[in-house]
Amino acid sequence: MTAPGDVVAAYWAAAATRDWDAFGDLVAEDVVYEGPQTRERIRGRAAYVRFNVEGFPGDWRLRVVRIIGEGRGAASWIDFTNADGTTQPGLCFFELNDDNRIARITDFWPDPYELPAQRAHLVERF
Amino acid sequence: MTAPGDVVAAYWAAAATRDWDAFGDLVAEDVVYEGPQTRERIRGRAAYVRFNVEGFPGDWRLRVVRIIGEGRGAASWIDFTNADGTTQPGLCFFELNDDNRIARITDFWPDPYELPAQRAHLVERF
Numbered sequence: 001m002t003a004p005g006d007v008v009a010a011y012w013a014a015a016a017t018r019d020w021d022a023f024g025d026l027v028a029e030d031v032v033y034e035g036p037q038t039r040e041r042i043r044g045r046a047a048y049v050r051f052n053v054e055g056f057p058g059d060w061r062l063r064v065v066r067i068i069g070e071g072r073g074a075a076s077w078i079d080f081t082n083a084d085g086t087t088q089p090g091l092c093f094f095e096l097n098d099d100n101r102i103a104r105i106t107d108f109w110p111d112p113y114e115l116p117a118q119r120a121h122l123v124e125r126f
Numbered sequence: 127m128t129a130p131g132d133v134v135a136a137y138w139a140a141a142a143t144r145d146w147d148a149f150g151d152l153v154a155e156d157v158v159y160e161g162p163q164t165r166e167r168i169r170g171r172a173a174y175v176r177f178n179v180e181g182f183p184g185d186w187r188l189r190v191v192r193i194i195g196e197g198r199g200a201a202s203w204i205d206f207t208n209a210d211g212t213t214q215p216g217l218c219f220f221e222l223n224d225d226n227r228i229a230r231i232t233d234f235w236p237d238p239y240e241l242p243a244q245r246a247h248l249v250e251r252f
Binding site for chain 2: 005034035036037038039042047050051054066068071075077089091093110113119122123
């Protein structure tokens with residue numbers, strides 16, 4: 001398993017099944033996670049696994065929409081469904097190290113927003 | 127220019143320089159654009175170029191942070207700076223057709239949000 005897209009697919013499969021040992025083994029010991037929207041950062045495998053186990057309680061589930069990998073990088077788009085049934089897209093950019101472990105994760109969670117009036121006449125709605 | 131990442135790089139370069147002829151030539155005649163956050167959709171090259179020209183007035187600029195391409199797909203992460211100096215990440219997923227034109231674009235604009243209290247003890251801030 002060397003293609004970055006395969007590593008990211010295994011990462012999401014491990015998260016989806018709460019296989020935290022497999023999940024932890026897919027990230028580097030010195031992994032760095034950043035969420036630019038909240039300006040939150042986590043450093044290191046142990047802290048990152050703990051963040052995933054404790055930071056997202058409840059019966060969530062996820063579905064991979066798209067994974068794209070190239071070189072040592074990858075991007076993923078998932079749909080994340082909370083216990084209350086609401087679904088939100090989650091978008092990540094990854095960098096892998098030479099051991100094919102995920103060394104850097106940048107995570108984005110776009111929320112719905114109102115269509116700006118200035119472009120309302122230029123689009124249809126779905 | 128056949129790699130999807132190269133097509134997307136040219137797409138952003140054309141947008142950044144307001145070269146709308148080049149921009150239009152990089153997308154398929156039947157391109158479909160979707161913004162899931164507002165549930166907006168645009169169909170066709172002419173409508174999509176018009177959307178870009180008229181929908182985003184003002185002296186914005188953009189910087190490509192990352193482009194990843196694989197197969198007929200690509201993902202990009204840009205920083206988009208408005209005339210008022212505020213910068214927001216923009217994330218796109220692309221699908222190319224057999225002519226190496228962009229046939230489908232899904233566009234996300236994540237906004238800042240408050241760090242949820244349930245995970246505040248698990249992260250540092252930057």
